[in-house]
Amino acid sequence: MYVILVYDCGEQRVGKMLKLCRQYLHWIQNSVFEGEISEVKLNELLGRASRIMDTDTDSLIIFKSRDQKWLDKEIIGKEKNSTDNFL
Amino acid sequence: MYVILVYDCGEQRVGKMLKLCRQYLHWIQNSVFEGEISEVKLNELLGRASRIMDTDTDSLIIFKSRDQKWLDKEIIGKEKNSTDNFL
Numbered sequence: 001m002y003v004i005l006v007y008d009c010g011e012q013r014v015g016k017m018l019k020l021c022r023q024y025l026h027w028i029q030n031s032v033f034e035g036e037i038s039e040v041k042l043n044e045l046l047g048r049a050s051r052i053m054d055t056d057t058d059s060l061i062i063f064k065s066r067d068q069k070w071l072d073k074e075i076i077g078k079e080k081n082s083t084d085n086f087l
Numbered sequence: 088m089y090v091i092l093v094y095d096c097g098e099q100r101v102g103k104m105l106k107l108c109r110q111y112l113h114w115i116q117n118s119v120f121e122g123e124i125s126e127v128k129l130n131e132l133l134g135r136a137s138r139i140m141d142t143d144t145d146s147l148i149i150f151k152s153r154d155q156k157w158l159d160k161e162i163i164g165k166e167k168n169s170t171d172n173f174l
Contacts (some may be wrong), residue, residue, distance in 0.1 A: 017139045071157070
């Protein structure tokens with residue numbers, strides 16, 4: 001499936017979350033990621049993320065679509081990273 | 088149509104962008120918005136946003152879906168704002 005992931009977390013956890021999410025998805029903006037991922041891999045990612053997060057203050061939102069074709073993307077301004085999936 | 092909007096802009100422009108986007112969409116996380124919007128209203132929003140943004144450094148991404156039913160949403164941690172569309 002195709003997902004968009006956005007997180008909002010305390011500054012001291014941003015680096016860890018970035019590093020984690022980049023192992024699974026493409027980084028497209030500050031705290032925004034997208035990409036094709038399997039249900040199994042997504043559950044693995046969410047499990048690892050929830051161990052980094054302070055769930056009282058941090059949040060993570062996943063939008064899931066069965067297929068990328070249902071979503072159009074438009075970018076205005078600086079395109080931070082469109083093909084980054086390397087560590 | 089149903090859209091997800093995320094922006095990343097310089098600190099001095101964050102307040103203006105937040106205020107603008109909240110006039111058109113629901114605020115769900117720091118710099119993330121979602122909602123039903125017409126093509127006309129979306130163009131109006133993007134026009135106004137691009138006048139606030141410094142397009143050399145800032146970015147705004149819109150994901151568009153013809154229908155919200157193509158997207159599932161999952162939230163982990165703190166749900167910042169799910170029904171906020173009031174100013």
